[in-house]
Amino acid sequence: MKIFFIFVFIIILYQCIHLTRSAELKEKSVKLSYLELVKERRSINEKKLAPFNDIVGMASSNVIAYSNGNDTYYSNEDNYLYGIYMGLKWQCVEYARRWTFLRKSSTFESIPGANDMWNQLKYVERIIDAEKFPLKKHSNGCPNRPINESYLIYPIQKDMPYGHVAVIVDVLPNSIRIAEQNFNFNYWSYNYSREIPVTFKNDLYFIQDQYEVYGWIEIDDNQQLMPFDPLTVDKIQMKLNENLDLNSSA
Template sequence: MLEEDAELSGNISLASFGEVLGIASTNVSAYSNGNDSYISKEYYNLYGIFMGMKWQCVEYARRWLFIRKGCVFGSIEGAADMWSELAHVQRVINGQCFPLTTHPNGSPYPPRNESLLIYSRSSPDMPYGPVAVIVDVGLNFVRVAEENFNFYYWSDNYARQIPFVIKNGSYFIEDDYHIYGWMSIEDGNQLKPYIIAGLSTGCLIVFNVNCNVLTQSRRDPTITIANSTKPIQ
């Protein structure tokens, strides 16, 4: 997708499925999905933790949070559902929950770095609605890292730069597609980059609605979703 408002950080050379588009936040690689209509139905685990479907936008958001914050969130049908269905993220090492605050586009509060930018569904282009990670906030723009939105190599440590404006004291991120807003983690700076040595790799973290940790064998982590008619992310 090419938009008039957002500015790409790279060139217009397309990357094939699985190629690295760029690296954000020091060490979080973004991979190409090839095109936005492709659904691989391949599920990716990192150190035994379920990240999502290769290489969808939800996978990137979850992996970014895991690597940079040591937390993850539960499975959802699509990125747009995060806005209404996710209330917490969960720290991997001890299961502690941290609330997510939603800031609708047009909020009196400015966009916050390291927040999740959530778009609504928009048929036929975006039937699930993308999510991106805000990795930089300027005076009148945000920069985001993401997968499965564009498929071009980045020239910097972000995928796109998107402008925002202030109208009557409210902040609006302006893009060609409808934005619900951004979701910020209220963690009091407790969440830190994950220390791999502290991870037990023998289980997969799953969640129930109360944000409690359950475990299941990682022998076949997709067993409950492999036969689903809808891609679970």
Template sequence: MKFLLILINIYLLVKCDNNVDIPSQSVNRTVVPYNTIVGYASTNVEAYSNGNDSQTTTEYNSLYGIFMGIKWQCVEYARRWLFIRKGCVFDSIDGAADIWTQIDYVQRVDNKKCFSVKKYSNGSPNPPRNESLLIYNRSGIALPFGHVAIIVDVLSNSIRVAEENYDSYLWIGNYSREIPYKYLNGNYYIEDKYPIAGWISIIDYNQTKPLDQYTINNIIKLNGTSPDFICSNNSIYHFISFYSYLIFIFVLLKNYYM
């Protein structure tokens, strides 16, 4: 049992990328300590520093009793941004890259209303959309579980994103990085060092809104328990992926100690 707990802790610590070296524009090189705010996006969604490459934690973050994720991972920020700005959350996933393949709906927390999502592959004829989730694929040692950021602004030839666990630098504005994109042969390509799956937009028909005090009070009445995620069920994917990972770690450790 103790060995299994060790494997689970290892799994949790590497679910998201750890301070990956993705090139960016307009970066402030002021390093911020762990658990310190690095900036704000979309008016009121703060992002926290995850420290440095050696910083690991198994602490969880909740907001108004609703689970957000592991501090201060990219998935935690994406879920918290979605919660604060749209009152919705997405289901549990094993890594940031799995949002692309496993998340087809988000759910409003206070009444369980479901909203579908629209996925635009990198190289889509549709331009990047503001308030979309930008999903990175898994990519070797640098991005073993991918990465996710929030597109908070779309300019004529670049996007601005907000995120956690990319680096520990203080933001220079209301975004963490500016990433170029190009329009080529009728398609839009966001250009970064590591492969991008695409961006995901919430199809809400203007029915979602930022949290207000009335909604917060209703959520608090849930007594600190997240409602069941009824919009979709990726538990089978989660189960298979989780235990496949445990088997991989077990074989790795077994070979190491033999």
């Protein structure tokens, strides 16, 4: 009789273990299926080209990136925010200036092309009081680690007739993440457009992009520049009106 009960107990125990393992395997299978689905959707999303004016992504909490359609299209349309000139829709320099406006409440002077930022830009100017904050250049292959919230500048080269500018929005141990316009025309899967490897060799840091990189330009503001506050719009408008009055009287 005891043997019979032991036998029944073993059978019940085996069935419980089997059911538990089956449930675990099923749960793992569901998780894997979900992850594969997410990966597949991201892959499709990344391959899909966005038409001109479509939002492709957003970085730094609130800086939207738009598609230029392709890298040869020139819209001839100016973009303004609160009366401040941002640039031509949807060029890379427009994104860099709009990022500067929204994240640093500042802007920078007009330049012929992204390539010229490396040698021509010396400062950004805070909108509210016109105070200037210097820019510091760090050549690719320098002893300083890439700095978050810097401009990444590319020279004129094949596929880049005016150079290119992106914004570094995250610095990881072995890579940087950037946000940009008019480079790729896919919808972003994350809050950045690309992740680029960074190597450290002979005490120097190198951004290993597929294209040549001048380096990165740091905004030397000592953390004084804050994100744009919509409450300052009236002050900006007053400043613009003052400038218009001065121009009229001249």
